[in-house]
Amino acid sequence: MSRPAVAEQIIPVPLGERSYDIVLRPGLLATLGSKLGALTTSPKVGVVTDRHVASHYLQGALRSLREAGYDPTPIILPPGERTKTLGTIAKVLDVLARHKFERQSLLLALGGGVVGDITGFAAAIYQRGIPYVQVPTTLVAQVDSSVGGKTGVDHRLGKNLIGAFYQPRAVLIDPLTLRTLPRREWIAGLAEVIKYGIITDEEFFVFLEQEMPALVKLADAPVMHVIKRSCEIKAEVVAGDERESDRRRILNYGHTIGHALESLAGYRGLIHGEAVGIGLVQEADLACHMGLCAHEVVERIRRLVQRAGLSEQVPRTAFAPIWKAMQHDKKVAEGRVVGVWPVRIGAVTIQPIERQICAEWLQAAQDRGHQSPSGRRQVRAPARQKTRARK
């Protein structure tokens, strides 16, 4: 018996003249071409993807585009974070120029966050900006990176150091693509989902606590809910602060330590969501150390991260250079690392952290054999920091 069709969900991202829709429907990829009608007047479409995604979805996407009258040019990149470089951007631009792409020609990002960030940045700078559409195929990309217009590449001194805010014309999500995602990537994506519960929505966090066993098994209904709710939260935050001058910074929760770990591992060991998973727990632990949240908050986050199958431990070698790596984060202002700290599940505060406080916390963690400081007992926050927290 065939399953009933799931209705298409549309989540608007209201950004004035840069507004667009996130369209979510199982099976959407098969009708990709029909979704682009209003988005471009040119038949030329560059389909940027990576080898893994291409092996599953490129032919179907090209077929659908040709059936709808487009002239697609595939641009297939090597998979993985190490592709996110200026060198790759140069190669993509080279293809666009050789194929005489014009101002109205469209780029399509068919893949995960790496493909999405690269495609968006190439679209932002080719001929000073051409339209692009996100067709995300990983959980990280479907719940986070495809929405909000952050595009760019890594620099050897820091992740995402080079880039532009440049919004897509649409985000087209087919959750069925997640079925071919390697389990490790799926689990890693759950870290970004958990992030949304911590930063804005306790009810969603409770849903995740209840449904995590089903989510880990990729059950259809909770997966749809998770993508929809995550996109709604991201759209709401981005609509209120498109260029991250203020509230959008809450989306970086877990990423200050996460990015530092990724960078220290040379983008080889930990994948993005795994690093963020560690960051979610350790930044809560650090917040607890600073006197900003209760121990129970850390423990709830830790339990959920563990139940998702993610690690929450900072790798053994990472403690000493971690502060240095945090200095290269974009969230540094006047030399101070500005962090996002949970005060309870569903609410965060943004404030700088002093080097001394972070050093104490890192040292405490190291002394305890890489257990987080609050993992065994609560460390009393230094008086100076406590005063700041109460303000």
Ligand code: NAD
């Ligand atoms: P990724 O793009 O590297 O994809 C992960 C792996 O899964 C790759 O090997 C890819 O080939 C493979 N893959 C993708 N879709 C597949 C599918 N459906 N079936 C089988 N294999 C598939 O990683 P990611 O986790 O999607 O994205 C991480 C990147 O996103 C990082 O660079 C991060 O900085 C960036 N990011 C950006 C934002 C933003 O707002 N722009 C937000 C979060 C993360």
Ligand code: GLY
């Ligand atoms: N992923 C963080 C942001 O989009 O702002």
